Amino acid sequence: MHSSEFIKGTLKTLILKLLKENGKMYGYEITQCVKALSRDTIQLTEGALYPSLHALELEGIVTTESEIVNGRARKYYSLTPTGKTAAKEKIAALQSFLQTVQVILTADKKTIQTI
Amino acid sequence: MHSSEFIKGTLKTLILKLLKENGKMYGYEITQCVKALSRDTIQLTEGALYPSLHALELEGIVTTESEIVNGRARKYYSLTPTGKTAAKEKIAALQSFLQTVQVILTADKKTIQTI
DNA sequence: CTAAATACATAAGAAATTTAGGTATATATT
């Protein structure tokens, strides 16, 4: 279960993507979802996740509602109207960026040297 | 020329990729190369680039040689033997990570909700 | 009954980047 050092900067956008598709999710659920979707290669740390969620709330991107389920507190996060717009933009921007990086990483000598 | 906030964590690996293909490059050349390969969407900042290069040198990943070209000093960076191995690993790791993130970003509701 | 899983949180420290500044030469523009 080799975690990667590359999550930097992508965490918030990944959260927004999951919230966009799932409607609402709670923190622990997000960690498990990312773990499953990444085939156990990305294990979000709680020390990174919760502060990110709190920041998104402060920014007005998400709202929260607390529930007690099976005797345990859960805090559900969902996108605000502003958040939905922001999510679309962020997701598109990240996809575009990833594609650009892929182009660079897969470029061959000729392509790079003819610049 | 909209720069992205996602470069976080990928900078060193991008440098290694370019050095791997080009043999040796100097700082300014790296910024121009990334700019061109990214169609002007990624403009490396010098404040990020030079400290990264210096760190790679300290780590023994790259070595330097200075030259005067057209009356201006250039500092060429190239991979050490250790660096070549490290570069291959880093590049492969980043590609694998990017693919994983792409999978998540392009997953649809059904896929995500059936976890 | 104890460990693991579930579920939240924060805080100190480390790492990486942004922002802003500095130096200097060559070339293109006015």
Next chain:
DNA sequence: AATATATACCTAAATTTCTTATGTATTTAG
């Protein structure tokens, strides 16, 4: 001739973001 732009390097303070470590608490599995 003067000025702006491009080339070429560098650093340092502040900020952001993440890791690591720690804490609390309940449920479930062994």
